[in-house]
Amino acid sequence: MPIIKNKKPTRRKSALILILFIFLFSKFVTSQSEYEYTINSYLLYFDIVDELKVKETIEVIISPNAPLSRYTFYSEYSIENPEAIIEINGKTQIANVSVSKIVGEINAIYIEFPEVSPGDQLKIRISFYSEGMLQTINGKKQFSYYVKFNQPVGYFYARLYIPKGYAILSPIVPSPDKVESSGNALVLEWKKQEVRPGEEFYFITGFSGEVSNEFPLLYFVVPVLIAFVGGFLAGILYKGKEKSTVDLRSDEEKVIGILREGPMYQSELVKRLGFSKAKVSLLLKDMEKKGLIERIKEGRTYLVKLKEM
Missing domain, CATH: 2.60.40.1730 (tricorn interacting facor f3 domain)
Structure with a gap:
């Protein structure tokens, strides 16, 4: 009569190998994602x-x-x-x-x-x-x-x-x-x-x-x-009172008027508008949220253009 072997050790060994593989793989992924x-x-x-x-x-x-x-x-x-x-x-x-x-x-x-x-x-x-x-x-x-x-x-x-x-x-x-x-x-x-x-x-x-x-x-x-x-x-900036809304629209109109000439780097917009870099960045982010413009990342700067309707 043939001897029936116990299968449990084989299953346990397979499980241990699988756990070890998952551990090594996770360590590899983590090391790959670490910063220098x-x-x-x-x-x-x-x-x-x-x-x-x-x-x-x-x-x-x-x-x-x-x-x-x-x-x-x-x-x-x-x-x-x-x-x-x-x-x-x-x-x-x-x-x-x-x-x-x-x-x-x-x-x-x-x-x-x-x-x-x-x-x-x-x-x-x-x-x-x-x-x-x-x-x-x-x-x-x-x-x-x-x-x-x-x-x-x-x-x-x-x-x-x-x-x-x-x-x-x-x-x-x-x-x-x-x-x-x-x-x-x-x-x-x-x-x-x-x-x-x-x-x-x-x-x-x-x-x-x-x-x-x-x-x-x-x-x-x-x-x-x-x-x-x-x-x-x-x-x-956020409550949209009447006076501030008028001022903001005025700045937006200036940006839109300049961008009608064609896409432009954000640094060039700063020169054309005569505003500080921080103010232009805040203004463009707000206009982008409203769907008025698009900002395309190019290296460490942005190319700004009017949103196609």
Whole structure:
């Protein structure tokens, strides 16, 4: 009589092989989707130097997930006198910096350093002077800046230093997390934890006028002013009051009139409209939601055209 073999061990072995395969496959997929490095923090510092120029400092702390010897920043603004230092596992040294224009007005800033590997801690700090962040709109000075992240960031911080002699005016977008005096100047701070891939930030701050005699009083009223401006601006942008709607239509008509000439890069629209880059970006996003225009991504910029009806 033939012996009937127990089939259970075979089934158990097959199940173990299947589980092992799924585990290895999931690890492979995860490793394929990992970023080259992890951005632990991304800090921006803006110091207004004069009526045209801003000193920008970027400080990034990253943990490499693979061998890394170069880091690239991108900027829509002019780059003058860039200087960079790096800190690898606590040791500081000067880094090599080069700048090249890639698409439209987009500048790539390359920072080269000795190769780092997973487990190392890398801190990069670069400073340079830029023009284009400060514009005069309706007789008032306005600071504007735009940044978009293509991968997660653990902690994001931005600081704007406004020297003595200027009063903060609307608009202020977004509302600062903190406003304080530092010597004879004002410091505005914005903070964000856990930035998602694709998340973008528009910073707009108006300022104007000589206020040297009233500057201490300004420190006191700024928080109240910001609260008021935040509510006022929210009403303008989202509640659609009659006056703001008329103003917005006027801006939209300007955009539509220009685009009737043909598709145009967003940077060219900024020049034609005479608005800040941040204002144009907000305006175009709103028009795109309304179905008035299309924005086609080309590299790190957009080609804008009228929506075909």
